[in-house]
Amino acid sequence: MIDKNARSSILVVDDDYEISQLMYCILSEENYHVEIASSGKQVLNYKNLKSIDLILLDINMPGINGYELCNKLKESYETKEIPIIFLTGNSLPEEKIKGFNCGAIDYVTKPFNGSELLARIRNHLELKHNKDRLKEMALMDGLTRLYNHSYMHERLSEEISNSKRHKHKLSLIMIDLDNFKEINDTYGHKFGDLVLQKISASIKELIREEDVAGRYGGEEFIIILPNTDLSSALKVAEKIRSTVKKLVWNNENLKTTLSGGVYSLEDESINEFIEKTDTLLYKAKNTGKDRIVSGLSVGF
Ligand SMILES: [Mg+2]
Incomplete structure (x- = not known):
């Protein structure tokens, strides 16, 4: 069930410790609940993915890269609705297009402007919450609150x-x-x-x-x-x-x-x-x- 007053949870996935820490500070200051992962493998083994509202995802990471991880998350029923924003140094148009083709909702390049990134995150979270609400109304049995x-x-x-x-x-x-x-x-x-x-x-x-x-x-x-x-x-x-x-x-x-x-x-x-x-x-x-x-x- 959706709790309108719950804090949104954002998962930051980056192999660069400094970027993760920076994001942690920026997002915590806005009162988001922040979780950090340093590799794609760690994300796939994550038990709490269902509770994540948005993912900020690096592309260049050892092991599973951001594109591969995005594809995997979009394949799974549990995670396919989580909006993913790429946050990466890759700034070529074809790399951005590849990111969107993997199912990302947005693509932001490093170095980034913190306020602009926060504005994008806010908008995507609002869209996600509205979508969740509509979906819940369409999927639930009104009497029992079980799925229909x-x-x-x-x-x-x-x-x-x-x-x-x-x-x-x-x-x-x-x-x-x-x-x-x-x-x-x-x-x-x-x-x-x-x-x-x-x-x-x-x-x-x-x-x-x-x-x-x-x-x-x-x-x-x-x-x-x-x-x-x-x-x-x-x-x-x-x-x-x-x-x-x-x-x-x-x-x-x-x-x-x-x-x-x-x-x-x-x-x-x-x-x-x-x-x-x-x-x-x-x-x-x-x-x-x-x-x-x-x-x-x-x-x-
Ligand atoms: Mg990286």
């Missing part, structure tokens, strides 16, 4: 590509609340909405930062778990199931249970992946509800 169907579909497709490219495991959980129609009919739609909100909050609490949860349909949820094998995904699904079952409602007679399917990607297309997980979910429904069925248990 179309975002989840797009994201799943990205994660499948990532998983195939890097040979990482990728698992999917599909969850459907049991007897939701009856809950709505008995307690009213307003209460039904409350149930969906509370269960969504539980799901958010039980998944890791890197997992992605969405509302896929009326009372159907989907969770993408990158870098996760089937048995670990099954544990997450079981935890969600048992937590939701223990939720206490105003009406003590009410018990909320859910059914789920869990499947780990082999070599399927996105539609096959969803279909197989959905088949497992319906197996859970058809064998008594309040249970999770995983890929292994039906012999996929």
Whole structure:
């Protein structure tokens, strides 16, 4: 979620210690949160990239150069929206064009004027924040504050590509609340909405930062778990199931249970992946509800 009052974080990537220190001083003075990296490798191993709002990137660095790093960051779903400004001694037009072709938003040459650079940074940050806000509105389900169907579909497709490219495991959980129609009919739609909100909050609490949860349909949820094998995904699904079952409602007679399917990607297309997980979910429904069925248990 976007916090309008949060300080913007800027990552300075330069192998020249003096430039990094100078940037640190200029940016800290403007109340930005500043982080420093001295190589492309360090950036790629960075755990906190998601929290970075803008990157100031040198080009000539040992190992991975700025162009290569920019290309890599623009390839990844997690980092492709972070604006990158090249800050470099390379001032030839073809070098600038190459920088823009890599996806940089701006290109500033050394020696630079501090005030001008700050003005550019301010503008790019404002554009980034506005873009984030619009994006969030377009991607979220208004009721549950989970991602919506179309975002989840797009994201799943990205994660499948990532998983195939890097040979990482990728698992999917599909969850459907049991007897939701009856809950709505008995307690009213307003209460039904409350149930969906509370269960969504539980799901958010039980998944890791890197997992992605969405509302896929009326009372159907989907969770993408990158870098996760089937048995670990099954544990997450079981935890969600048992937590939701223990939720206490105003009406003590009410018990909320859910059914789920869990499947780990082999070599399927996105539609096959969803279909197989959905088949497992319906197996859970058809064998008594309040249970999770995983890929292994039906012999996929
Ligand atoms: Mg350099």
